[in-house]
Amino acid sequence: MDTAGRVALVTGGSGGIGAAVVRRLAADGYSVGVHYARNNLTADRVVADAAAAGGHGLAVGGDVGDEADMAAAFDAVETAFGGIDVVVNAAGIMLLGPIAELSLADLDRMHHTNIRGTFVVSQQAARRIRPGGAIINFSTTVTRTQYPGYGAYVASKAAVEGMTLILARELKGRNITVNAVAPGPTATALFLDGKDDATITRLAEAPPLERLGEPGDIAETVAFLAGPGRWVNGQVVFANGGLA
Template sequence: MTENLRVAVVTGGSRGIGQVVAERLAADGLAVAIVYASNKEAADATVAAITGNGGRALARSADIGDEAAMSAVFDDVEAEFGGIDVVVNSAGIMHLQPVAELDLAALDRMHRTNIRGAFVVNQQAARRVRTGGAIINFSTSVKKLALPTYAAYAASKGAIDALVPVLAKELRGRDVTVNAVAPGPTATDLFLEGKDEATVTAMANMNPMQRLGTPADIAEVVSFLAGPGRWVNGQTVYVNGGMV
């Protein structure tokens, strides 16, 4: 272990926003552990990108809703890097459907990842993050927009908004901050898939900046909360260009 090495765990760090967050934290000088569900190729590629730029990284596969699996991941990270300073929980799934037609099995799957998984990850983080560290979760701006078909997803992310300020207070005296970022529409492959140009343009124009966010826009805020942003605590920070 390198003396004074800061270490981050990033769930959902193999693709999309989570991948860019992992690479940004590595560029900030942190060793990064990427937790992914199933896409080993993408996770390995992210590790290779980080190490190719002189950083330190590892990847581990785990279901974030499985407390034993996540405890083992955190054990591995501590054994490899000596401790944990930052935990970013960006893993999540989204199922869109009107409430009257909602597939409750899909709701249960989303609950396991977005709510149970968040509590599992935050529980491990609360037990292990070192003094001066940060816990950062992902919420969503769609809660304020109240768009049709988004009720189940928005409700699952509303749980994050409830968790964050409570955990921040529970960690009183530890000098560990707990926050969430709530992105608006962001230009990832997952977001753009299946949307025509008119839909993308309409969503881009929902904010006064008149563009979609980029993963780098979101990663910049995560970097701030993981590093210098020590006086921001217990908050959900909306990162959407002024959309809501």
């Protein structure tokens, strides 16, 4: 597929896996809307990275769970670049704790960003993406490994998987693919925060490839689904080094 001239919007694009996705798509010639929730300076740096990689970037802010904010973000990208071909739902938060002890406020925060946010963005994407486009959501390998302490987070990502598989079928006839990527342990601030060295080492040694994933590893999978992977649709793709 010739990806030059295509347009993407990446939520959570100002850091972590989202920023790696922006850079990777820009290297393929995409113009990319780089979404941020709070830190526009970080988003501006990723926009500069996109230009250096050979693409174009535009920082767009807002709460992914707010319909008006996301409609405005989509409007800005369409106005700047003429339309949207790919939407990557990389925005997410992870708050851990046993189900018996987790704060319901933390549960509600994850629901707002991970479930409602994915739904709001997917809704806008389903209305606006051009034929030949792709929607790529984010799940997690922990839906299969089922580590204690991840119950609320996994519940939010299992909901994302369900939305993904149904939306793929609802868009039948539009030539739009809808998939989810489920990373394993990946060296991002989201993953590393709150973990001691022993825990990080144990998780790094768990996959057969015996290392943590890097954001660029996940970005390669996203780039495939966004561009040449047109026969992959309605799937959850595990990018985890063989963990499970």
